[in-house]
Amino acid sequence: MAPTFMVSAPGKAIVFGEHAAVYGKPAIAAAISLRSYLLVITLSKSQRTVQLNFRDIGLNHTWEIDNLPWDIFQQPSKKRSYYSVVDSLDPQFLEAIMPHAEAVSKHLPEKQRKIHIKSATAFLYLFLSLGSSKSPGFVYTLRSTIPIGAGLGSSASVCVCLSAALLLQIRALAGPHPDQPPDEAEMQIEHINRWAFVGELCIHGDPSGVDNTVSAGGKAVMFQRNASGPPSVIRLTKFPKLPLLLVDTQQQRSTATQVDKVKTLKANHPEITETILDGIGKIATSALELMSSAVPSGSGNSDALGHWGALIGMNHGFLVSLGVSHPRLERIRELVDYANIGWTKLTGAGGGGCAITLFRSGIEEQTIEELEQKFTTEGFQIHKTILGADGVGVLWPAVFRGTDGKACGEIDQTMFENADSVQGINQLVGVGAQENREGWGFWTRDLSTR
Structure with a gap:
């Protein structure tokens, strides 16, 4: 056998x-x-x-x-x-x-x-x-x-x-x-x-x-x-392997509902919504161009990592504008911003689901552990993972x-x-x-x- x-x-x-x-x-x-x-x-x-x-x-x-x-x-x-x-x-x-x-x-x-x-x-x-x-x-x-x-x-x-x-x-x-x-x-x-x-x-x-x-x-x-x-x-x-904190809101959501929400917004406000969607697409293109010229790194001082982080923040802001975030997702972002450990955005359809946080360089492990404890206390599920x-x-x-x-x-x-x-x-x-x-x-x- x-x-x-x-x-x-x-x-x-x-x-x-x-x-x-x-x-x-x-x-x-x-x-x-x-x-x-x-x-x-x-x-x-x-x-x-x-x-x-x-x-x-x-x-x-x-x-x-x-x-x-x-x-x-x-x-x-x-x-x-x-x-x-x-x-x-x-x-x-x-x-x-x-x-x-x-x-x-x-x-x-x-x-x-x-x-x-x-x-x-x-x-x-x-x-x-x-x-x-x-x-x-x-x-x-x-x-x-x-x-x-x-x-x-x-x-x-x-x-x-x-x-x-x-x-x-x-x-x-x-x-x-x-x-x-x-x-x-x-x-x-x-x-x-x-x-x-x-x-x-x-x-x-x-x-x-x-x-x-x-x-x-x-x-x-x-x-x-x-x-x-x-x-x-x-x-x-050549996508880099980057340490990532993935936080599950434990909030059930429907992908179809979130997609329909954006569809309705686009029907009611076509010009503004198209501008937001176009901006999200340009962020993805910018991230690719950045990776082609300077690979972000999870260790040491990396300008590329900071630029990627800024793009992550902007992408999340656009998604909030489309109405697909959720109070639980915003709470994750709030806690990360307060701890000043990195950049956070929702990932996927939104309305619940998960958020990802890309760490800044040189963050002390104790700071991350303290943040994780806060997430656990508030009922979030955390996963330390690798991106790429x-x-x-x-x-x-x-x-x-x-x-x-x-x-x-x-x-x-x-x-x-x-x-x-x-x-x-x-x-x-x-x-x-x-x-x-x-x-x-x-x-x-x-x-x-x-």
């Missing part, structure tokens, strides 16, 4: 340009070091089942492999190879999958069950597209350190994990390894990305493709919607490492499931905030490009 292995992929934060991106302005999104982790266990040949265990959302279901609709997926006229470019879902495939996807979580309330059905649909679509009716049984167990439903790309991270795991299982990927040629790594990242996008189609219907692109390749991208066709995407492979994180990675075999970094034995499903909270997951298998966890390998894009 194949050894137990694990794949991991990051979430993302929009650094510049949210809402303006809806109207064709450029935006920058970057990977963060909060990640999803997928443990893959191969069963004996006699065990003809596939189990999907998404621990953090309470989804756990087992299917009989021989009962899945392989005949539909393996029609010669429709069979997809692993390097296919799929930009839409096959209606016949979806129809064949739905009875199996809808078998999950029948005991749960309808709202929660719908989320489980979408997750199961994405998994089954990928499993049947890339797998084989003759494959052995598997157990796929997922844990995540990414807040769900907070605009941080958690579903894309999961889809990247599933895509990479399935491609590894059919041996369509090599590496990652230190001597891997950049063009080979680039091609393999794109294969992972393409199939992750298929999973996102199953979950969201009409995704932009940005979240899975950032999660697969890491670092950052600048993206811009076009009037027709897919958005243009510039991969920012690595993309999809593999731990093969999945080996537990002690505090000294030495291998202590294979990670089993029970150990993985019982890891308590974000801290427990990170201690057991996490890449960690510094992204230097021993044993993990990452596909890396050619860093000679922008």
